Amino acid sequence: MSPAAATGAHAPLLPPDGKPGKQASVSGAVFNVSTSIIGAGIMSIPATLKVIGVIPAFVLILIIAWLAEISVEILLRFTHSGDSTTYAGVMRESFGRVGSVAVQICVLITNLGCLIVYLIIIGDVLSGNKPEGSVHLGVLQERFGYHWWNSRVVALLFIVVFVMLPLVLYRRLESLRFTSAIAVLLAVVFVGICSAMAISALLEGKTKTPKLLPDLDSHASFFDLFTAVPVIVTAFTFHFNVHPIGSELGKPSDMIKATRISMILCAAIYFTVGLFGYLLFGDSIMADILVNFDQSSGSAIGSLLNDIVRLSYAFHLMLVFPLLNFSLRANIDELLFSKKPSLEKDTTRFLYITLALLAFSYLAAIMIPDIWYFFQFLGSTTAVCLAFIFPGAIVLRDVHGISTAGDRIIALIMIILAVVTSTIAISTNIYSLLGNKS
Template sequence: MSPAAGIQLPLLPEHKPPERRASVSGAVFNVSTSIIGAGIMSIPATLKVLGILPAFVLIVVVAWLSDISAEFLLRFTHSGDTTTYAGVMRETFGRVGSVAVQLCVMITNLGCLIIYLIIIGDVLSGSQHEQSVHLGVLQEWFGIHWWNSRAFALLLILLFVMLPLVLFRRVESLRFSSAISVLLAVAFVGVSSVMAIFALLEGKTKTPNLLPHLDNEASFFNLFTSVPVIVTAFTFHFNVHPIGFELGKSSDMITAVRISLALCAAIYFAIGVFGYLLFGDSIMSDILVNFDRSSGSVSGALLNDVVRLSYTLHLMLVYPVVNFSLRVNIDELVFPKKPLLETDTRRFVSLTIILLVFTYLAAITIPNIWYFFQFMGSTSAVCLGFIFPGAIAERDVHGISTAKDRIIAAIMITLAVVTSSIAISSNICSFIGNKT
């Protein structure tokens, strides 16, 4: 029949262009970028504390548990009527659960964004650690000027690199910058491995410890401080829903998560081994400081600059991905009854600018928040990655948990609570000891 007769009108919606779904490859890059952030710099230091074999086991176990917890989140979300992490917690624990998730995302992601900017500022414009002063790459190349100060350098980066990226309204739109970010992390590991191989040929490498050295009871408890570092390094659960629901199929997201976890675990272990071979027991909690100090020994200044700049550019591209879920959760907390953030231009742009300005001001005024980073790994990151997903599976409001799910969830929660409690106590004792 002729469409003019009106008979075909009900079929018209079928001719609308379908909503573009995200690709699995794009999801892999975005998940990997969510995982690999500042945590990679602390991995070599954990190998110094744990030894090669325990560190390898811990990386594998945390990656495995992260995969299970992400699967819990996806399964219970698709069984309910929500599309967000806060939403599935609201269905399970009510308003208290959703607010708990939103606060943990705010603490974790906001802390990470500030740390990223601090690291970028340290690399480009230098830093001062106690009595030692480290020049930034720009200062080494051009001398100390007003235009390569921390405040001005970070301002230019925010305006011309980060602002265009954070204005994207779909996380899938960040897949290309995330791909570059992952490649830069791989390049960081590649250059470090080349430096380690040359050092090995010259007989200048340090022999890594396969097992930890335990001198006393305090040394044993210090081992637990490494757990939050690894947990934080694998925390990506705040982006499971934004990335997963652009894919459409839960199975595609599970595939993307597993590929990303395997890739990131390999990167973490490689940089840990090569970093430890290069610097041994002198390795710092921030390995970039070691590269700054090694220009006259293991490698030339050029390689050191390549390592530091590649990782700095990597962090610039990580920032928009981590910012994405932070912005959504803040909006969901403050404006719970408003329409979707991406549909309200004024609200979207305003919140984006506020977050950029806040993280910028924090980065140029706070000299060091590494203690906060350690505390964050022991609290909010652990909750997002393990405690909340395990609690959702245990509560099982949809009646879909198996006996195996409940056992794994109970183990996950117990390990998270015990190790985090010990780590928090050790960090507090260490902080008080340093102050006295």
């Protein structure tokens, strides 16, 4: 099948944009992969260390990063053994229409949920929020007071129109390599300031000894350990962008190399921010560490550092947004318009889907004050499916006859780990949610 004739499951998620001979660089792929990984999940890592302890968290981050790399290698191997060039297409080859729709729905729920959460976080940073009656001022209110132009509705609208819209109109992920590099740099700035503040507090004797191992003094504490797995799985889930990024590279080994480098980089960033964030705030660490940084500081320098931390991550999320939107748009198009010509050939359809997704995300972020419980369930359901359950199922199905005994063992481990921890995490979250409402 020629690329020009490819449609539906066989259509590349990444359009050539008229330059089929132009190949992406490994460095650009590293930045795009790393930016796809480091999203809002980093905010919950310090709280995870508080729950399970420093040593188990370090081990868990390494194990999940390693399994995520293996699952990516599985997807690429089965992709190049078949005819499809998308995640949904690979699942279609193994499980038919049901498999491809399952992937598309999981990408829809995961990515759209993340995009809404990103806009909510950006709105919180700029314009503040009022969770459960307590007031958290945004940076704009702290610096300029309350005005119509720095309200949540107007501030987010400005960001969506002048920052998000130009970026989501790109048709090649390689075009986002520079913004992705900036996004990684902003994440490093965030980690660097957290580390510096924690080290300063440590030297002044203001930190408490971190918990190296979890407290298992009750059944609730034991089951809370399983809620940490989906959080970290979500933090390493970028599988929806494996095919778009990989299709621009010259050879499959380049994507594997880019993934390996990104996993090492992201694991280091996650553990560093987790450790120093935990040291800095101790047991008062919130599920979203940015909430800790909006507390008033006793000095002008401390207040400035708090604002820099919050703004750096808000800008980081602005640059992550187009990467998640890219695969979301492609999967929605593949789900709804599988019989139509490929998306890059239909500018009208491309614009309609792009603008509809952007408008829906904005309206949802404005109308829904808090969807953090929904975000917690993503890691226990759709993200786990995309990262581990679907790749493991592809190996066990083995329609191309390329799975080894080792592949099948790892696939079983991934599926069992995902199902058991997700079931316990979902049950624990439901129990916690019902307990808070009673």
